[in-house]
Amino acid sequence: MLNQHEILQTIRMIDQQHLDVRTITMGISLLSCAHSEVKVACDNVYDKITRDAEKLVATGEAIEREFGIPIVNKRISVTPISLVAAASRTDNYAPFAQAMDRAAKTCGVNFIGGFSALVQKGMTEADRTLIHSIPEALSTTDIVCGSVNVGSTKAGIDMDAVALMGRTIKDLADRTADTRGFGCAKLVVFCNAVEDNPFMAGAFHGVGEGERVINVGVSGPGVVYHALQSVKGQPFDVVAETVKKTAFRITRMGQLVAQEASRRLGVPFGIVDLSLAPTPAVGDSVARILEEMGLETCGIHGTTAALALLNDAVKKGGVMASSHVGGLSGAFIPVSEDEGMIAAASSGVLTLDKLEAMTCVCSVGLDMIAVPGDTSAETISAIIADEAAIGMVNSKTTAVRIIPAPGCKVGDSVEFGGLLGSAPVMPVHPGSSTDFIARGGRIPAPMQSLKN
Amino acid sequence: MKAIVTVIGKDQVGIIAAVCTLLAEHSINILDITQTVLQENFTMVMLVDTSACSLPLGDIADLLDKAGQARGLSIRIQREDIFNAMHRI
Structure with a gap:
């Protein structure tokens, strides 16, 4: 049987010491959304996210009320877009970010992560396109986060990507100059990125993950x-x-x-x-x-x-x-x-x-x-x-x-x-x-x- | 399903009556109560059984919260699991 002291200790942690669940993040694989036509691929992305994460926010809120524990954020992470968009015939992946933004807003989540590329050993054409698209993608969307992994213990550091990211961050800051470069708060450059991180701005759904997953x-x-x-x-x-x-x-x-x-x-x-x-x-x-x-x-x-x-x-x-x-x-x-x-x-x-x-x-x-x-x-x-x-x-x-x-x-x-x-x-x-x-x-x- | 009701605030007449009435109205059975008053600070912890309650626990939580606000008290109901998870291995 719980004693009064233990119960009140938990209440104090929540009331006075800011104890909370910071985020419930649903990881969603978008690999099945690839298509040669950008519009079709983006529609696939929107449909898959809104279908899979339809109940995420409502469920989070229900748990919050029943357990009396604040769940501050409900978020979505998706497969790195450089992989999803690679099949599409285009030199600009910003429409994918815009589709993610719309889908995330429909679901009511705080942030969606995964406008990402993993380039620790080298960049594919799609990776380059994604990185070049970051300034437009993150400055024309509200809640999309991006990340680029430029190094790892096993592969070393891709200094071409490092150079590119410096220019990308500057460009993104300039495009969001009216908010003092707020766009850059949504972009992370990683070394040894993890595939199951639920925290933003660096969350993405790794290729080693299943179809959907809940990370907290x-x-x-x-x-x-x-x-x-x-x-x-x-x-x-x-x-x-x-x-x-x-x-x-x-x-x-x-x-x-x-x-x-x-x-x-x-x-x-x-x-x-x-x-x-x-x-x-x-x-x-x-x-x-x-x-x-x-x-x-x-x-x-x-x-x-x-x-x-x-x-x-x-x-x-x-x-x-x-x-x-x-x-x-x-x-x-x-x-x-x-x-x-x-x-x-x-x-x-x-x-x-x-x-x-x-x-x-x-x-x-x-x-x-x-x-x-x-x-x-x-x-x-x-x-x-x-x-x-x-x-x-x-x-x-x-x-x-x-x-x-x-x-x-x-x-x-x-x-x-x-x-x-x-x-x-x-x-x-x-x-x-x-x-x-x-x-x-x-x-x-x-x-x-x-x-x- | 078992839940914990906690009432914290300034002592006043009728706190237990008000909380118990509200719980009874929704068929929530009280299994155990501990209560202390220390220098006018009232603290009550109840273990309750909500299996016969027709409303979702979240709605009961809202009702209790509203009742508490009217009296300047913090009243909440939370599933027992959260306390067990944190204090029992």
């Missing part, structure tokens, strides 16, 4: 922060144990919601992604967890070690709580979406260089970072290359979601609103990486032994 992302930085407040001054062993226990509880809740959604929708359960995903709300910040461990401000010396402990303990606690753990699983450090990160970056303590170091031990990478609008495409490519190198060598997922905000300078702040928050514009190193990026070619895959 749980969150709860506020709950972890609150739990750590009760172990002030105690050794890190206690800190790690406390995070593990908290992550376990959060993930069990996510597993329950995932199974319930899977059963009601008649769609197989895929994974639970046990990520600490912050929001701009006070008390829902990953940076504040790191500071609770004893750091004056996130970004000072000691931050990387604190994040390493947090990321690892979250995984360890969550793994036992779910039958299948996947996705990105760990601690996210998006700057604009985290109240503590925004404060640390605005004060100048948290720099791009420190963030890069933190991505060696966090779950993803440089996320939601605004840089000056006059940052060159080559510099952005070089930032992507650095980040991809970290992922490649350390066999982990890394990503870059960077916004070269048009017309903005260091010290300005870019408002995105909602869960995307606001990003202080951070300085980049002024030197030129142009000759480095101009080389092109591939950085070979790294050694997997002799690890020093």
Whole structure:
């Protein structure tokens, strides 16, 4: 029998500590939609998405009310469009994004991901077409997200794609200049992308996945922060144990919601992604967890070690709580979406260089970072290359979601609103990486032994 | 199906009566009640059986929430599973 303390603890987590299921994401394979005529293929895409995800939002809302747990987002991820559109005779894939946008709006979801290409070893004609279509696709749609995987531990880094992505991000920022480059918030450049990630903007439905799948992302930085407040001054062993226990509880809740959604929708359960995903709300910040461990401000010396402990303990606690753990699983450090990160970056303590170091031990990478609008495409490519190198060598997922905000300078702040928050514009190193990026070619895959 | 009703807020006359009446009107059987009042803060946790209830649990949750708002209380009903998942292995 449950006791009153346990019941009220859960209620407090939901009411005061921002415990929620961050997203129920339905993965849908669009491979069957391919057609030589673009219009037919796009109609197929619209029909398949609206048919398969028809009940997703209603089911999510019903679960939310019955269990009394907020489910913040309902989303859809689809097969990378470069594969779906490859059969179509066209040099512009933007109509596919527009079909996705319409379908997602019909279903009532918050975001749809999968305007994507996997080019870690090389680009097909379709991959190139997709990347060239990204600026138009993401600037003429509202809730479509795109991603491009430019490297992997097994394949190395495709530097031609890295160069192309720098130019693509600049173009996309310019096309969405009226919203300070908001389009770039919907585009992620990955190394070692995962196929079952339910979080945006990097979600896509991998080719190794089934026809449809339900993936759930749980969150709860506020709950972890609150739990750590009760172990002030105690050794890190206690800190790690406390995070593990908290992550376990959060993930069990996510597993329950995932199974319930899977059963009601008649769609197989895929994974639970046990990520600490912050929001701009006070008390829902990953940076504040790191500071609770004893750091004056996130970004000072000691931050990387604190994040390493947090990321690892979250995984360890969550793994036992779910039958299948996947996705990105760990601690996210998006700057604009985290109240503590925004404060640390605005004060100048948290720099791009420190963030890069933190991505060696966090779950993803440089996320939601605004840089000056006059940052060159080559510099952005070089930032992507650095980040991809970290992922490649350390066999982990890394990503870059960077916004070269048009017309903005260091010290300005870019408002995105909602869960995307606001990003202080951070300085980049002024030197030129142009000759480095101009080389092109591939950085070979790294050694997997002799690890020093 | 079992569910947990929680009532949290400032103590006042008739809280239990109001909640129990609403539950009874929808054939929800109360299996267990614990209640504490600490410095005017009222907390009640009920274990209830909703198998005879004709409305979906989400609708009952809305009714309780509305009744709670009228009295300045937080009243909610949630499936027991969520608490079991989080606190029992």
